[in-house]
Amino acid sequence: MTIDPKLDPVLAAINYFPLEQYQRPGIYRRRIRIAVSPGHAQAELEDDPHRHDVMVEHDGVRVVAVRGVALRTPWTLCRGAVNVLGRLAGMPLSEDPQAVYRHTDGRAQCTHLFDLAGLAISHAARGIAERQYDVVVPCLDAVAPREARLSVDGHERLAWTVQRTTILAPQRYAGQDVPMMMPWVKQHISDRDEFEAVIVMRRALFTSGHRMYDMDRMSTAAATGHVTGACHVFQHGVAEHAMRQVGSTLDFSASPQALLMKPRE
Secondary structure: OOOOOOOOHHHHHOOOOOOOOOOOOOEEEEEEEEEEEOOEEEEEEEEOOOEEEEEEEEOOOEEEEEEEEEEEOOEHHHHHHHHHHHHHOOOEOOOOOOHHHHHOOHHHOOHHHHHHHHHHHHHHHHOOOEEEEEEEEEOOOOOOOEEEEEEEOOEEEEEEEEEOOEEEEOOOOOOOEHHHOHHHHHHHOOOHHHHHHHHHHHHHHHHHHHHHOOHHHOOEHHHHOOOOOOOHHHOOOOHHHOEEOOOOOOOOOOOHHHOOOOOOO
16 A cells, blocks of 8 residues: 555555564554643543653643653654654644644654644643543454444544445445545534544554554664654654664553553653
8 A cells, every 4th residue: 555645644654554464463542631721731642652741831822832751652763753842832722633734844743742732732722621532443453344443531432444444334434545534534524523533533543553563673763664754753864763662562452541540750
């Protein structure tokens, strides 16, 4: 499968299905927690390969400062992306979680930190005090259909049957290809909560593909063979020096309660 990096540079960075199959069966889980208070918004994320936090300060109209913490990353140089989150300072508050991509180049950022910043900013703009997303993607077979589910504050919001990257059901989304669906989403989904849920689900589905790789066999990010400049660590000149954080990938298949339980350092 070839993905146009202009349409989605992040998905272009790593081929979703490698030629040499590595299967780590189980359940991919991702949890995102957002909390908003006057002048501040914080978003936290944890899944198998990541544990990130983003803190946003604003004056009610614009972003004043953004600070990120990369607690657990696949590659050593991923943490360097926290230094460029500050480029969001001055951005107007927006209810669109993707507005961050229109303010500054997302390819220079850590995708997951940048997505978190977009969610924190949009929640500050919308005045949503608290929200938690949980995504569950069984990874039992690379080819067979999977039932991906997303819940919001403990209530199921999306349930997609996905085969490879194509959504089979429900009918509303049937036929959409996950990497290429954003133009359709922007045209057909006006409900802000549904739009945001789709953004979160789509990114989680992509990230769940890491279970098809033995990442610890790759010495550097460049060893993936897909250095396309899609994000901070996959830039030429960076990927070659980004060493694998051996043992950094966890497995929450049987322990969803452990997600985001470790205090932020």
